[in-house]
Amino acid sequence: MTGRGEIPLVSTLKELCRMCYSCVRECPAKAIRISGGQAEVIADRCIGCGNCVRVCSRNAKVVRGSKDRVFDLLKKESSVAALVAPSFPAEFPGVSYRKVVSMIRSLGFKYVCEVAFGADLVSAQYRRLLKEEAGGKSYIGTTCPAIVFYIEKYHPDLVDHLAPIASPMIATSRAIHKIYGDDISTVFIGPCLAKKDEALRDDLAGDVDEVLTFTELREMLLSSQINPDNLEPSEFDPPHPIKGTLYPIGGGLLQASDLPEDLLSTDIVSAIGHKQFIQAIKEYETLDHNTKLLELNCCEGCISGSGLSQNLPLYARRGYVSNYARKRVSLTDKTEYKKYIDELKDINLQVKFAKDDHRLPAPSEEELREILKKKGKITPEDELNCGACGYDTCIEHAIAIHRGLAEYEMCLPYMVEQLKKVATELSESYKQLVEARQAMVQSEKLASLGRMASGIAHEINNPLTGVLTYSSLMKDELKGTEYEDDLRVIINETMRCRNIVKGLLDFARNTSVEKIAANINDVIRETVNILQKHVTYQNVKFHLDLDDSIPLIEFDVSLMRSVFNNLSENAAHAMPSGGDLFIKTSFDSSKNQVVIVFKDTGIGISEENITKIFDPFFTTKEAGKGTGLGLAVIYGIIERHNGTISVESKEGEGATFTITLPAFGKLKL
Ligand code: SF4
Ligand code: SF4
Incomplete structure (x- = not known):
């Protein structure tokens, strides 16, 4: 691990999570595992981009807070400097910058300084690096800690390409320590969650004491009942910046460093936003290119950081920052600025990045197919790539399942x-x-x-x-x-x-029932042979479909013969003008029973009568033509064989009687 706090930067309040997978979809690091249907952040994999915090409409993602520690620091230490990120005009759009300074000062900060000055120092380093390396090495330039973490964890082979230059936060802190003394404490205030983890890196330990988001700053102002209307405006403490104020706008690093992207050349290329930076890194790593500097930013500029509490449109945020940048250029005393630049030119702004490989093994082709098959994706057409799971494609989701990050149920x-x-x-x-x-x-x-x-x-x-x-x-x-x-x-x-x-x-x-082991098909054949010759059946056509593989079963031959006689007789009566009687036997191995079906094409049974059909003395025949005991007797016989008999019929559509008899089992005698 690279300088992480014990408390994870981002975690999930499980009771609030509703499994929408928005956070999975937006996490560039695939640091969110779905387990038991709930999203959990894997701290080691998280790069602190804050996307999941921004997209969770349930507010189920919580960020490690720093307010209490900052209040403590302000109580204990007499010299605490607030290092304010240059995106602050996007957080306080309706408040003059001098009032913002006074509000922060009112919390107890002795100094309120601009990180944009550190950005100016960083710009000078980039200019120097590109000049020294002219025609040589290619660099990835970023002031975004989320990008640094991403490369260290997921593209460790590119770590050597990261420009070894400190971020404006670190540069400002080192400058402020040099100007105001090593014993002062510093608190960075900005729009970025990843800065909280950057400040904890082993190689940067001690540079910045605490990191607050703008959201936390607002909460502190609110709890301290600080109202800008009651405050006298005040100026930022020196050193004041010039162009570093442009850093929070996409491509700001390049413009502030006088290294603008030239669309006619690929020497200097910029990619901002999490989809673009991932693609740019992939291409940078795998394709031949002659890019000298690839500038990357995880958000669409720091004015889109998830630590901002204001939800203004992107161009409005950009407008507020540009307005302030113009104002700052005209306000900053250039002589004093040059004096500070000269005084600070020797501070160490070199940093070292280290590989922190968190890549997970990919499944083999066979393992992948197996997972897809289990998901019901047999052919490529089955892969709908609907994205509902939070992954762009069914294959990406299958890979995540293999890696233990996802579940089939997604x-x-x-x-x-x-x-x-x-x-x-x-x-x-x-x-x-x-x-x-x-x-x-x-x-x-x-x-x-x-x-x-x-x-x-x-x-x-x-x-x-x-x-x-x-x-x-x-x-x-x-x-x-x-x-x-x-x-x-x-x-x-x-x-x-x-x-x-x-x-x-x-x-x-x-x-009494006298059971013997016999073949039910033989009894059916014998019964039908006799019946066919009788005048009652002269217009009835018998169709036998008897499964010869059915096992012998134990039954009373005489009683079963009377069952088949009775069912055939009923069928013949139901077909006064003739018809077909289908008799089928089969073996249901899942239930271990023999199934006998008598299906006729007769007049059928009405819905009203079907529930009474096995009742004794129930008959639809004219008085004196039937006792109404035939089916009741059949029912009794089948029950005594531990079997079942049921009927399905609709008026005018014939009737189907289904008998089941256990293939092996004790007869109920
Ligand atoms: S965004 Fe993530 S944490 Fe929030 S409800 Fe959806 S799945 Fe849960
Ligand atoms: S902060 Fe970013 S990297 Fe971390 S879990 Fe959330 S989306 Fe993923």
Whole structure:
């Protein structure tokens, strides 16, 4: 680490973060990791540009504060100098500069000096460097600590190209110490967050004691109840600058150093703003060029620094700084200026930068493809590059995932797919829940009906047996008499009653189940072979689609045959003018069950009737044409095999009965 404080420069208030990824998008250093859906700043990777602070509409990014330490310093030390950055007119647009000086002085600063003078010293160094190196080495010139940190961390091979010249803040502090004595303390006040970390660099330790942003300065003025209206204006303490006041405007370093960018040549090139500086560095590093000086600035000039509290339009900020610069040129006493320049010409403005490599390894082609695949990006067309994740492309996001900086859930299309899956699963679970609930209600209803039916059947069975026995005896005795036909009617009707009672007992589960391991397809084939010959089925076309790979299952062959008989008979009745009956078997390995489907093309079942279809005595046939026990009995039989039966139908569109039987499992006997 390069001179960092223990408290990170920028951190996230997690409770305020709403995962918009704006900070990820704007961070040039990729120093923001999304973890558990929240943004956290990786202090070691942060270059202090402040972009994340500026773009977070939730104010979830907080900056390491210095106000308390500055108040302490002002209390303890008698000689504290405020070093005011030349962008101050953009912070105090409606206040005369002399009032600004008085306000700062009122906080307890003994001296209030302009950093623009240090900028003039720095300009002289740049002129000298380019003259000495004419035709030789190429330099990256910057007064922006965020750029220095960026190159040290992410382009360490370019560190030797950084112009080894101190920033105006450091130059001013060294000049002020020389003029006012080594025992004074200095506090830089400006628009830049990165200056807070610059002041902590090991190689610059002791140059500047504290760094305040303009926002913090305003808060201190407010808490100290300092009102410019009650103050007498005062002048900055010398030395006064001339052109250094232009530094906060993009390209200001070049203009103030009399090294303007010439569009007809690439000797001196300037790139400002975080998108441009990144691109310029990439090209500088990889392409052949004959640039002698590449001037870089992370913000669009320091007048765009995130430590400004005023949110004026860029050109308004620029206008206020230019106005002051013109005024300062005319106000500064040139003789006195020259005297200070001569007096300070020997102060050391050399600095050394060091590699601080924080580059992360890139994924292999295979690893990258794997991550993209997991995100659902199989083909290049799947890569929407929508930017919702905070990365410009799907590939950049995949690389960030590999580096542990990003999560899959940041990808909007991926999340939409995941949500769709969850929604489908939920709706499937809900459907199963509803079906299970309906089955339970049906089962309970049928169980209580079964108990009642069983009781009634037992009570009726005995008298019926008596009636049948005695009427048969009487018929034999009265054979050939006028009573014989009447007795035959009594016997037939009694037999019909007995069949109903038998049906009730079947439904009430009072008949035994004799299970054997058998092939359900064989039973279906045998049943259909017999049925096809019967007159009832002369207009019904059977279609068998039986899966021969289904396993043997245990069931009562006779009962299951009656199930298939009954379902076929119902289908035939539902197709009075003929139709198709499709019978299909299959094996559902995920649920380990055999599935049997009977699908007809008959009249279907109305919505009103479908919920009652398995109720005993429910029938749509005319009175006397059916007992209404057929499907109730089937239901009872299937239940006793630990299976399920369900029906799907719409009026006029046929009906589909689906039976499931467990392939392996204990039968409920
Ligand atoms: S900008 Fe960053 S910190 Fe702020 S809400 Fe969005 S993700 Fe969270
Ligand atoms: S201050 Fe700049 S470098 Fe640091 S986390 Fe924020 S955007 Fe990234």
